[in-house]
Amino acid sequence: MSDALVIFTPSGKRGRFALGTPLLTAARQLGVDLDSVCGGRGICGRCQVAPQAGQFAKHGVSVAADALSPGTAVEARYADKRGLAPGRRLGCQACVQGDVVVDVPPESQLHRQVVRKAASARPMAMDPATRLYLVEVAEPDMHEPSGDFERVARALEEQWQIRGLQPDLEVLRDLQPALRRGDWRITLAVHRGHRDPTPRLVAVWPGFHAEGAFGLAIDLGSTTIAAHLTDLSDGSVRAAAGLMNPQIRFGEDLMSRVSYAMMNPGGAAEMTAAVRAGLRDLAADLAREAGIKPGSIVEAVVVCNPVMHHLFLGIDPVELGQAPFALATSGAVEAPARDLGLSGIAPGARLYVLPCIAGHVGADAAAVALSEAPETAETPVLIVDVGTNAELLLGDRRRVLACSSPTGPAFEGAQISAGQRAAPGAIERVRIDPATKTPRFRVIGCDLWSDDPDFPADQPVTGICGSGIIEAVAEMRMAGIVDASGLIGAAAQTGADRCLPEGRTHAYLLHDGSAAGGPRILVTQSDIRAIQLAKSALYAGARLLMDAFGVSHVDRVVLAGAFGAHVSPLHALVLGMIPDVAPDRVTSAGNAAGTGARIALCSRAARAQIEALVTRIHKVETAIEPRFQEHFVAASALPHASDPFATLRASVPLPEPAFNRPEGGRRRRTPA
Amino acid sequence: MSDALVIFTPSGKRGRFALGTPLLTAARQLGVDLDSVCGGRGICGRCQVAPQAGQFAKHGVSVAADALSPGTAVEARYADKRGLAPGRRLGCQACVQGDVVVDVPPESQLHRQVVRKAASARPMAMDPATRLYLVEVAEPDMHEPSGDFERVARALEEQWQIRGLQPDLEVLRDLQPALRRGDWRITLAVHRGHRDPTPRLVAVWPGFHAEGAFGLAIDLGSTTIAAHLTDLSDGSVRAAAGLMNPQIRFGEDLMSRVSYAMMNPGGAAEMTAAVRAGLRDLAADLAREAGIKPGSIVEAVVVCNPVMHHLFLGIDPVELGQAPFALATSGAVEAPARDLGLSGIAPGARLYVLPCIAGHVGADAAAVALSEAPETAETPVLIVDVGTNAELLLGDRRRVLACSSPTGPAFEGAQISAGQRAAPGAIERVRIDPATKTPRFRVIGCDLWSDDPDFPADQPVTGICGSGIIEAVAEMRMAGIVDASGLIGAAAQTGADRCLPEGRTHAYLLHDGSAAGGPRILVTQSDIRAIQLAKSALYAGARLLMDAFGVSHVDRVVLAGAFGAHVSPLHALVLGMIPDVAPDRVTSAGNAAGTGARIALCSRAARAQIEALVTRIHKVETAIEPRFQEHFVAASALPHASDPFATLRASVPLPEPAFNRPEGGRRRRTPA
Numbered sequence A, B: 001m002s003d004a005l006v007i008f009t010p011s012g013k014r015g016r017f018a019l020g021t022p023l024l025t026a027a028r029q030l031g032v033d034l035d036s037v038c039g040g041r042g043i044c045g046r047c048q049v050a051p052q053a054g055q056f057a058k059h060g061v062s063v064a065a066d067a068l069s070p071g072t073a074v075e076a077r078y079a080d081k082r083g084l085a086p087g088r089r090l091g092c093q094a095c096v097q098g099d100v101v102v103d104v105p106p107e108s109q110l111h112r113q114v115v116r117k118a119a120s121a122r123p124m125a126m127d128p129a130t131r132l133y134l135v136e137v138a139e140p141d142m143h144e145p146s147g148d149f150e151r152v153a154r155a156l157e158e159q160w161q162i163r164g165l166q167p168d169l170e171v172l173r174d175l176q177p178a179l180r181r182g183d184w185r186i187t188l189a190v191h192r193g194h195r196d197p198t199p200r201l202v203a204v205w206p207g208f209h210a211e212g213a214f215g216l217a218i219d220l221g222s223t224t225i226a227a228h229l230t231d232l233s234d235g236s237v238r239a240a241a242g243l244m245n246p247q248i249r250f251g252e253d254l255m256s257r258v259s260y261a262m263m264n265p266g267g268a269a270e271m272t273a274a275v276r277a278g279l280r281d282l283a284a285d286l287a288r289e290a291g292i293k294p295g296s297i298v299e300a301v302v303v304c305n306p307v308m309h310h311l312f313l314g315i316d317p318v319e320l321g322q323a324p325f326a327l328a329t330s331g332a333v334e335a336p337a338r339d340l341g342l343s344g345i346a347p348g349a350r351l352y353v354l355p356c357i358a359g360h361v362g363a364d365a366a367a368v369a370l371s372e373a374p375e376t377a378e379t380p381v382l383i384v385d386v387g388t389n390a391e392l393l394l395g396d397r398r399r400v401l402a403c404s405s406p407t408g409p410a411f412e413g414a415q416i417s418a419g420q421r422a423a424p425g426a427i428e429r430v431r432i433d434p435a436t437k438t439p440r441f442r443v444i445g446c447d448l449w450s451d452d453p454d455f456p457a458d459q460p461v462t463g464i465c466g467s468g469i470i471e472a473v474a475e476m477r478m479a480g481i482v483d484a485s486g487l488i489g490a491a492a493q494t495g496a497d498r499c500l501p502e503g504r505t506h507a508y509l510l511h512d513g514s515a516a517g518g519p520r521i522l523v524t525q526s527d528i529r530a531i532q533l534a535k536s537a538l539y540a541g542a543r544l545l546m547d548a549f550g551v552s553h554v555d556r557v558v559l560a561g562a563f564g565a566h567v568s569p570l571h572a573l574v575l576g577m578i579p580d581v582a583p584d585r586v587t588s589a590g591n592a593a594g595t596g597a598r599i600a601l602c603s604r605a606a607r608a609q610i611e612a613l614v615t616r617i618h619k620v621e622t623a624i625e626p627r628f629q630e631h632f633v634a635a636s637a638l639p640h641a642s643d644p645f646a647t648l649r650a651s652v653p654l655p656e657p658a659f660n661r662p663e664g665g666r667r668r669r670t671p672a
Helices: A023-030 A073-082 A148-160 A169-181 A246-250 A254-263 A267-290 A306-313 A317-321 A363-372 A466-478 A525-549 A561-566 A569-575 A592-602 A604-616 A626-634 A646-651 B023-030 B073-082 B148-160 B169-181 B246-250 B254-263 B267-290 B306-313 B317-321 B363-372 B466-478 B525-549 B561-566 B569-575 B592-602 B604-616 B626-634 B646-651
Strands: A003-009 A014-018 A048-052 A054-056 A061-063 A100-103 A130-136 A185-191 A200-206 A214-220 A224-231 A237-244 A297-304 A333-336 A350-353 A381-386 A390-395 A400-405 A426-432 A439-443 A499-502 A505-512 A520-523 A556-560 A586-590 B003-009 B014-018 B048-052 B054-056 B061-063 B100-103 B130-136 B185-191 B200-206 B214-220 B224-231 B237-244 B297-304 B333-336 B350-353 B381-386 B390-395 B400-405 B426-432 B439-443 B499-502 B505-512 B520-523 B556-560 B586-590
Touching: A003 A023, A014 A023, A061 A100, A130 A148, A148 A169, A148 A185, A148 A200, A169 A200, A185 A297, A200 A297, A214 A267, A214 A592, A224 A267, A224 A592, A237 A246, A237 A267, A246 A254, A246 A267, A254 A267, A254 A306, A254 A317, A267 A297, A267 A306, A297 A306, A297 A363, A297 A592, A306 A317, A306 A350, A363 A381, A363 A390, A363 A400, A363 A556, A363 A586, A363 A592, A363 A604, A381 A525, A381 A561, A381 A592, A390 A525, A400 A525, A426 A466, A426 A505, A439 A466, A439 A505, A466 A505, A466 A520, A466 A525, A466 A561, A466 A569, A505 A525, A520 A525, A525 A626, A556 A561, A556 A569, A556 A592, A561 A586, A561 A592, A569 A586, A586 A592, A592 A604, B003 B023, B014 B023, B061 B100, B130 B148, B148 B169, B148 B185, B148 B200, B169 B200, B185 B297, B200 B297, B214 B267, B214 B592, B224 B267, B224 B592, B237 B246, B237 B267, B246 B254, B246 B267, B254 B267, B254 B306, B254 B317, B267 B297, B267 B306, B297 B306, B297 B363, B297 B592, B306 B317, B306 B350, B363 B381, B363 B390, B363 B400, B363 B556, B363 B586, B363 B592, B363 B604, B381 B525, B381 B561, B381 B592, B390 B525, B400 B525, B426 B466, B426 B505, B439 B466, B439 B505, B466 B505, B466 B520, B466 B525, B466 B561, B466 B569, B505 B525, B520 B525, B525 B626, B556 B561, B556 B569, B556 B592, B561 B586, B561 B592, B569 B586, B586 B592, B592 B604
Parallel strands: A003 A100, A214 A297, A297 A350, A381 A556, A556 A586, B003 B100, B214 B297, B297 B350, B381 B556, B556 B586
Antiparallel strands: A003 A014, A048 A100, A054 A061, A130 A185, A185 A200, A214 A224, A224 A237, A333 A350, A381 A390, A390 A400, A426 A439, A499 A505, A505 A520, B003 B014, B048 B100, B054 B061, B130 B185, B185 B200, B214 B224, B224 B237, B333 B350, B381 B390, B390 B400, B426 B439, B499 B505, B505 B520
16 A cells, blocks of 8 residues: 545545645645645644544544554654644644544634624634745855745745745844754745735745744724734734823814814824824833734734724825815725834834725724624614724624714713713712612723612712713613603602702702812713703614615614624613614624724725725715704603604503603704 | 728728727727827827828728718817817827728827937836826715725726726825716826736826826935936926935945944934935925926836935935945836825826845946946947945846946045045146146036136136046146056156146146135146046956956947036046947946836836846955955056057057156055
8 A cells, every 4th residue: 555545633634645644734735725834844833633543434444553654753842842732643744644533622623712791793714814934945056046035035935835925024024044044944924815816025034933822903093002912823812902092182072183184284294193192102001911922923804983094094184174074085995014113023024904984984893793794684684883982783693774863972981070081980880769769880990789788888980971871871760760751850859868859850869979188970961851852863873874774663783893892782772872673683793893803803804894894885865964963852852752662662651741840941962 | 881990000900990980999999009198088188199190001991081080079188178289189089980090199009119329228118007097987875985096996907998996095095085076087107017907096086186196216326316207198397406415424435324323322323214205205395396286296216326326215225335335136126106204296106226236236336237238239238326335247148247447436526635526616627738838627507618818817716626637647647747557757757847746756746726715736646646546447347347247348338327428538537447449439328326216117018127127137256355455556548558448559659758756665555
């Protein structure tokens, strides 16, 4: 017998190979998905396989005990240094000696599937744009002069069948010392894009770079910048960190930053420099936290809203401040990270920015779409990402619509009398006893409710954050303290002695810390109005999408973002923030934009997918749509009168008081 | 008749077109080479044609007086503003009304031929990588949101059939204001490379950019940096300038700069910054001199030796200082000019560096090869580019060889007792009367010989430059002041009372300015030795190439570089610098490296051509070739004794004195 049958599971791929053929070679020839970084040198351990023994009736083979060559010294050294589980072999070392069945465990698959947690999520195959390759490079020869880079490119072609490697000037700087320190063995980080598959050299390390390759998934928000350091071999998050967007000093919200750019020559450049410096710090922090060298970060993906997008790219955002809200570019951007100020990582690291959907619906919304995949839904799903603006997506298999709605910052606790950011000391949850009208609450930083006997007497209570004010208003409505029009009743009307007169209106006292020198936290009439404006805008956006889609209800609602993770579906429904749907059909997607960034970081196919989807998403422009105003006005009530509300009415019996209107008649306000 | 015959000359292309078809449209459909930047809007005037009238028996047509539509208001405005020669029409305005013969003058051809002066040069078709296109861009629409860049790319595709335009972050910054200032009409500079034809946006201007597009051809020498500002529409040089290489403060010659990099941490980076700053200044100077905006410079090409190549690219040149002289990269480099520190020009301007041939034979030698085209020679041609190192090319249609020879700096006037750079006051030409042994000379900055009655008495004479010392030594040899071994005879032996004793040897007094406080300029015995070493090295390199080529003589010799332009062929032959050849077969190619840079700037095809040629050039390594030493030693005599020297002996009868050797025996020195 000069050859033998090799069967790989779970793929079932099979073929006959000459005795002595390494399993890695057999796998490559059969197109079996078996990873390797060192190219079969027994260094990286990525090609681990589990040979099977015994009878395999299904495959019609019987595997003998000596079907593979015995363990080698290389394997012993690998097992000694990095560990090798029982029953595992290195595919590059184990050679065929007889018919054999070999299982490729998930962690050894190059395109290993990563199963995501969210209900809507598809499993994702690891397919990062940047991968590592160990090569052995020919030494220079005076008689055949060629550059070191040219010999590296030839080695990559000969040893990995990757042709046409392009140099990068910054990486060339490291190449000669790395080759010589590694004794002509070098690890290359090579980027191949989803649109331009030209292999580009991103970084080099002498010898085998055991630390691996990492990517940054960056969610660049107006207020906070969050980043996940992700292992590009398996998609796992190795560190997470966030920081306040350093641009805040130029303006709290986006429009004030656009104004700053308009009013101050060089203002846009100042803000660009600020956010880029923030990203550099964040990258360094994450590397430190994960205990890796910053140079092992070989790629980054950024998602952000359109104004942040322009400011990050170094483009003046002035056009985004006025109709028709023209983006300088809406397409995905790929560039050397250093061109975007992200230095200190791998010298040739590339940065990918997801495409924007429109002038008000940015790459962050695209990332949410990538994460939540509305285009795969059987029945219409509404995805709501609430920030200073809310971005809404409504879609199913047939089509996907998007709009942005000017909710203002009330949902983030801004423009609320006692409002504050979600930080320790902020009231984040509220319950009001319908009988006694007495509140209890939880504050960030303490797991106990305020009526718990163990609630610390000295717990600081500093204000109320976005989810807190939403719950407070909804609870006030359910307790009969606020009527359907949003009016707070007097103590005599509501039976709540916490309803205190305040000018011509009333305010509800949530917490009085004044005895201990703390603040009195009230929900005022103008707080209710601010929340009404915000929720009306959000609801009107959703209804506008439903009109355009031609549906009168949606099957499920996904709340994305930090806000979505903290707000209770019931309270959101009571407020009328979102269209009526069974409370159990409202789910939180967590940081969907950040998840979308990680998906794009780990998968070139996902980048192609979101770029294609974005061109298919139909944008509905709220600013110029008369029906938006109609929906907005109609949505003012708590909850508003639009049908159908059967589900909600069945689950939450709402009292129907109607308090005197001190202002003398209903005031209509429309968003700016 | 609904259509008519249109014949274009000189191409002879012809076709029938519907009446009313503009000539530009007809030309495009027939593939006639007719230029246009504005795309047929009557703005750029590039599509000028000369309609012919009368009988055309050859073509079988008779052209009526009204074969074309009458002149339009657009043409009248163009003629008024920018002038239109009699008989000329704008091809985009003149429409077919009957059979017509239309001549496309050379200046209206897109790929116009540029005829080069040098004997060896081929005519070159203009084919620059970066061209201008005027486009009209759709305005943004809230209902169909798309980025401004995406609409620009669509306009380029629809109006110029150029698909897939890629943005550049720096250019994106200018895009929105330019579109709005130009009322949605914009001129784009678009780069398409010879290897990667992806169109890339290099610059934008509001409306029609009448100034045009320019490129820099840069010859980055160790001592001087020379650049030509070239009009990319016709290849003409609009300004030329040079400056001393600011790296000189780190070391006069290349090896001292390599040493500086080795001895000083950060030294390479300092030198990189210095040369890049020099280039920035040079670009600004050239734009000012030509009266154009620096932003109209859209491309640059750089040629240089390997050490300058690495220092310019930001790569430590340490490996070039020691065997095996490995280049970090030998291939051509194309990158954004700003990545190489060349800012202040068009934001997305691209820079191309020619490939290097080997660790001692750089992109400057490749540029010489591109300019002189040895691969097209019928019989072997030797091309000699003399600097601190000499690069030599020997080739014909069959093959091309290259080597570098360590001549040292003597040919540049360094290491010569009275030596100096070629600058005002330097003796550059020398004649010695064979009868009287009296010298006369010319100095840089004065057109008169020193024995002219009008030669100014106060003319400063400060030293002797490279061409001056070569002529001096050759003239001394022809006048019998120096013997074949290089020894200067005593006054009694030579009959020249200017032969003054100097230690154990003699020196020849060329000029005595001491009476007026000036220097005494002598040619000393050690000067002769330095020139002998240099010329022996040069000659040995040439002979080594001839050995490898298998020829005993060459058909012609081309002297390249400033040195080649100033040295007289006869004197070079008398010295034995170059192999024996009839003096009229020695030509000067002027600044061939600079010419090569301009060729590469104007023609993508030329870039492909030199990249292909470089891979074919066989490098002969002098440092490790024993025959180099043999040739070197044998070449020491003036002229040396190698045969054949028949030609030279016939044209220049050399006296054959042999002076006493004060050192007592021949000293052999070999180059380091």
